[in-house]
Amino acid sequence: MKMKKLLKLMPFYKVTQPLSDITVQGISMDSRSTGPGDLFICIHGVEADGHEYVQEAEAKGAAVVMAEREVTTSLPVVIVNDTVRALAMAASIFYGFPSEHLRVIGVTGTNGKTTITYLLDEIFRNNNQRTGMIGTIQVSIAGKTYPVKNTTPDSLSLQRYFAEMRKAKVTTAIMEVSSHALDQGRVYGCDFDIAIFTNLTRDHLDYHDNFDDYLRAKSLLFAQLGNGYNKGRRKFAIINKDSEQAKRFIRSTSQSLLTYGIHSNADIMAKNITLGETGAAYILKTPKGEIAINSPLMGLFSIYNMLAAAGAAILSGIPLTVIKHAFEMTRGVRGRFEPVREGQEYGVVIDYAHTPDSLENALNTLSEFCKGSIYVVVGCGGDRDRSKRPYMADAAMNRADYVIFTTDNPRSEDPKQIFQDMTSHLSDPFELIEDREQAIEHALKRAKSGDMVLIAGKGHETYQEVNGVRHHFDDSEVAKMILKRMKERPS
Structure with missing residues (x-):
């Protein structure tokens, strides 16, 4: 594509030398992945500044550079005032505005995003439609899956994914939209048709200045609805009216x-x-009528997730009977209130609950049907929001009968400091076992018939990060291994 065509959405820019008839073969924002003929765009990121890697990009064969200031290179440089916006514009043009040829549904909020995207994926596939999904666990395009680094990729990756979806004849793209992505402009140029707000509780205050800044970032999805560069289709916002922040998002x-x-x-x-141990039953009341639902998903929060998904499906013209079938046949999402059954006489549940509110919700759900005692194994991640740590501990102490604090992903932090942040204010008894596998084993060996054990915080994750190294660790896998071992060698 001609370089001049990639600049058509940018009102003002200057060039260090004539662009003439330069043809761009691709777009890159990482010098390590730059290829011959690429436009290399310098992004000032959280960890690195692309302006410092222009010479590496030139050595890889870049044809043009886009930057916010003059840089040392023999290549033509296009200077703009905001490369993040310019990246989104150039990527949209290069890939042919692909999101405008899809129905794009974005889900934001503290909790529920992943489950809602998976529910919607099941609904649309049950309606014989090809889907694409972008989120915390993976990217999926018409059944093919790819690993992800961030919940919401950068704008260049997003446009590339949307283009691949269009090529694969996908009709609906469903994606999680994080507050980081909204604040950093990663979804600039993404033409959302439906935006869903789930709820908002304490999280990511290591990044955001305060809770109100977190709220502001989340609300950008709705303020920017109709965000694409070519206009046309009708847009919808779906809001959880029970949330304390509902009015702010509605406005x-x-x-x-x-x-x-x-x-x-x-x-x-x-x-x-x-509500029960085997799922949730209710009457789904909608503007299109009512229908009875009997879902294997447990807990009140699962019902909220289903209501949000039902709203997006109804706005997309999906019949209630298809929605009902998807809700009743779903197997849920790995690591999201996932039961572990190896013939034991008590319940074991794996959940991603890593915020005070989500941990409280998970424990409240167990209390609705647990006939015995509730055990919880939980920790807090290192190098993340320290302010939520005592609240996490309080949620565990207030809702569980037996609390075992352990490591999550300590990353570069000393686990002892994390434990200190969590527990220094506590007076009631608890147990502290640093080794996560030992903590899980202790809870499983102590639990009795009728009890429930919640292993919280990591959910679908298959690693534990310690001092910058990711070691294989899967809560579900570990719990199953311990339960099988206990069955073979009963104490």
């Missing part, structure tokens, strides 16, 4: 609105709710 968008809730009078609601 942030001018687009068509659909609300959901259980306690508030909303457009989509759950009535006659029955």
Whole structure:
């Protein structure tokens, strides 16, 4: 593609030498992956500044550089005032505005994002539609999966994924949208059709200045709804009306609105709710009618996730019978309130709960049907928001009968400092076992018939990061191994 074409959305820029008829073969923002003929765009990231790697990109064969200041190179340099925005614009043009040829559904909030995207994926596939999914666990395009580094990729990767989806004849793209991505402009140029807000509780305050800044970042998805560079299709915002922040999110968008809730009078609601160890039953009330749901997903929070997914499906023209079938046949998401069954007489659940609110919700769900005692094994990640650590401990202490604090991903931090942050204010008894496998084994050996054990914080993760090294560690795998060993060698 001609370089001049990639500049058509940029109102002002200057060049250090004539661009003439330069043809760009690709776009790169990482000198390590730059190829011959690429446009190399310098991004000032959290960990590195692309302006410092221009010569490496030139050595790899880059044809043009885009930067926010003059750089040392023999290549033509296009200087713009904001390379993050310019990257999104150039990527959108290069890949042919692919998100405008898809139905794009974005889900944001502290908890529930992953489950909602998986529920929507099941609904649309049950309606014989090809889907694409971008989120915490993986990227999926028409059934093929790819690993991910961030919950929401950068704008260049997003446009590339959307282009691949279009090529694979995908009709609906479903993605998690993190506060970091919104704040850093990673979704600039992404033409969302439906935006979903789940809830907002303490998280990521290691990145955001305060809770209000976190809220501001999340609300950008709704303020920017209709965010694509070519206009046309109708947009919708779906808001959890039971959330304390619902009004703020409702005010942030001018687009068509659909609300959901259980306690508030909303457009989509759950009535006659029955919760149990085998799932949740309720009446799904919608503007299109009512239908009975009997889902294997446990807990009130799962119902909220289903209400949000139902709203997006209804706005996409999916019949209630298809929604019902997907909800009742779903196997859930790995690491999201995932039961572990190896013939033991008590329940074991793996959950990603890594915020005070999500941990409280998970423990409250267990208390709704647990006939005995509740055990929880939980820790806090290192190099992350320290302010939430005592709140995590409080959620565990207030909702569980037996609490075992252990490591999560300590990263570069000393686990003893993390434990100190979590427990220094506590007076009630708890146990502290630094080795996570030993902590899980201790809980499983102590539990008795009718009890429930919650192993929280890591969910789907298959590693534990210590001092910059990721060691294989899977909570579900470890729990199954211990339970099998206990069955073979009963104490």
